[in-house]
Structures are given as C-alpha cells and as structure tokens.
Amino acid sequence: MIPYGRQDISQADIDAVERVLRSDYLTQGPVVPQFEAAVSKRVGAAYGIAVNSATSALHIACAALDLGPGDLLWTSPNTFVASANCGRYCGADVDFVDIDSETFNICADKLANKLDMAASAGRLPKVLVAVHMCGQSPDMARISALARAHGVRVIEDASHSIGADYLGAPVGNCAHSEITVFSFHPVKIITSAEGGMALTNDAGLAARMERLRSHGITRDPALMTHVADGPWYYQQLELGWNYRMTDMQAALGLSQLDQLDVFIARRRALADAYDVALAGMALDLPGRLTGAVSSWHLYVIRLHDATRHRAVFEGLRADGIGVNLHYIPVHLQPYYRGLGFGPGDCPVAEDYYARAISIPLYAGLNDGDQAQVVAALSRHLAA
Incomplete structure (x- = not known):
C-alpha cells in the first residue's frame, strides 16, 4: 500500500x-x-x-485569549474537528465560515459578509481560527484586516504549514x-x-500559554500572591492542563527541523509533477x-462527477493506493448537528466533501510510486 502520508525518520x-534516553532528563529538560x-x-x-499536540496548542491559545462561556469562535468547516473543538473546550459557542472553492480555506468575501451581519446583530466572534488547509496559507492579510476591524482576535491553525511562505x-x-499553531x-x-x-x-500570551500547559503553575516569585515559603515553593494561579512535550519528542522534532528544507523541496516537486500529470483528467486540481x-x-x-466519488476512492484503495479524505465538514459531525448545524449551512465545503480525495504525497514518495498513483487514478476515472 502506498500511504497518503507518512513520516521520514533518519538515523x-x-x-x-x-541521546535523550541516555540523559538525565526525559521530560522538562533542556x-x-x-x-x-x-x-x-x-x-x-x-x-x-511546545505542547503534546496541536489540539493542546489550540486549546491553550483560546484560553490565553480569554475565550469563555458566552463568547463565540468562528472557523472553517473544512478542517479537522480540533479547530472547532478548541472553542468548545473553553465553553464558547462555535460557528463556521464557508470556504473558497479553489484554495479550500476560509473565503475572505464570505468572512466579510458574515462579519458585517454579525456586527449588525451584535454577535461578533471573539476569536477566528483561520485554517491553512493542505499547507497553503489563507488570504491572511485580508482576513486579519477584516477581523481586527471588528475587534476579533486571530489564531492561525497552521497545523499543515510549517515550511510554507506567505507574502x-x-x-x-x-x-x-x-497566535499561530503548528x-x-x-x-x-x-x-x-x-x-x-x-x-x-506577545510576551504576555507566551507566558500565559507556558503556564497553562503545565497546570497553571508558576515558580516565578513576581507572580505569587505572597512570599515563597522556600526554594521548593510553587503556586497554581489558574486552572491549566498537563500538555507538556517530552524531551524525547522535542529531540525528534529538533532533528527533523534540520531536514525541513529537503522535505519541503521534495513535496513541492511532487505537487508540481502531479499538476502536470493530472492535467486534462476529469478532476479539479x-x-x-x-x-x-x-x-x-x-x-x-x-x-468532476460526484456520483463516482466512492467508486473511485474504493478502487484506488483496492489497487494499493492509500487515498484518504480531508475532511468531513465539521458542521456535519453528529456532535455539531446536535448544536443546530446541518446540510446546506456551508455549501461550498459540502460540495468539496462530495468530490475530494487526498492522494499520496510525502517526502519519501518516489517517482515510480507517484507514477503508479497517476496511472491508477487515470484508469479509474476512465472506467
């Protein structure tokens, strides 16, 4: 099976x-x-x-921005559920801004219209989570200007996008x-x-997120409510969580960061090759x-033909091509339907879902395997 994505681990x-395993610290070390x-x-x-997941990063980002009950968070429906769930973790309400049909990211025009209507209704969001779908930035300059004109704080969910550029x-x-999250x-x-x-x-946001990732605890005497009882002393200033990253994970991430340019160059070359090889097929790039x-x-x-979506998907899987689908629109998940959302709320995202297939792309994908993906896709589209 050629997977849609996988890690590339070197010696x-x-x-x-x-080295970390042989050191004195497995966690909370250097x-x-x-x-x-x-x-x-x-x-x-x-x-x-650094935290133990991007979901945790989104959560502490929202908490650091004082998102809470009675507040509202907006995000894209075309994302993993964590982009919306982070608002719910804080007790806030959530709503969605439909996507641009070409980039799969929040549509700036739709955002502008929705903000104007929300301002008129007196129900603006406190936080906007702008998702970088597939590794491409949304139109952040315009999105940020729109949000800030209405006093909305912006989090970039760039979980897909380390190594990407914008402007x-x-x-x-x-x-x-x-705040931006990777x-x-x-x-x-x-x-x-x-x-x-x-x-x-923002130094204040950084300090608060650092505290929130570790139970809301500080050892800084300047932040304590009274003089420390002794050198052992700490205080819990607010309710936080155990979201710490281990030194083992950080060591792997630090080593991988050294290879980022190589990984990105290969991914971009593969994407360019797909653009050429798939041109003219019955699909949108x-x-x-x-x-x-x-x-x-x-x-x-x-x-192009949504009626063949499942057949093509299953045919590719049967041929050993590990395709996937990113993502099921969040507002159609049972949990969010229970909050009042449903079909028709985000028609562009729903059309995307009806036709989308994620095909294999990762730094270790070789040219022969990519050619196999293209040939299988061509065969199933022609069937």
Missing part, C-alpha cells in the same frame, strides 16, 4: 532520541526549550510554546495573528511523534493563492 533522528527556540527562529516569531515571509511569524503529528511535514507548538510575538507558497502537506483532487 540522525534515532540518534537524537537515543531539549524542549531548544526546540522552541529553533522553531521560533526558523519562522521569525518571538516565542514558541514572502515564513508562515508562523504571526504577522497577521495573535502540528508535528507523523503525517505532517516534520514530526515529533505527537506534538504541537503555539507561536506568538488544487488552486494556488497568489502570494502563498504551500508546504504541500496534502494534495487534494476533486472529481
């Missing part, structure tokens, strides 16, 4: 993890801050807070958001097994936003 990665500093430097953000700068620099899950661009990171340029250079976490095609 250097294995050696890096082994490697996590090294990884945070390296990622922050790479993308041009002031602070990085000539690395995604993750937080030029258009308060994922280091095994199928992402680089991996720490499980893991994520929240990036920000992924669109490319002017000013954005994708990291190509995913390559998603959309069939």
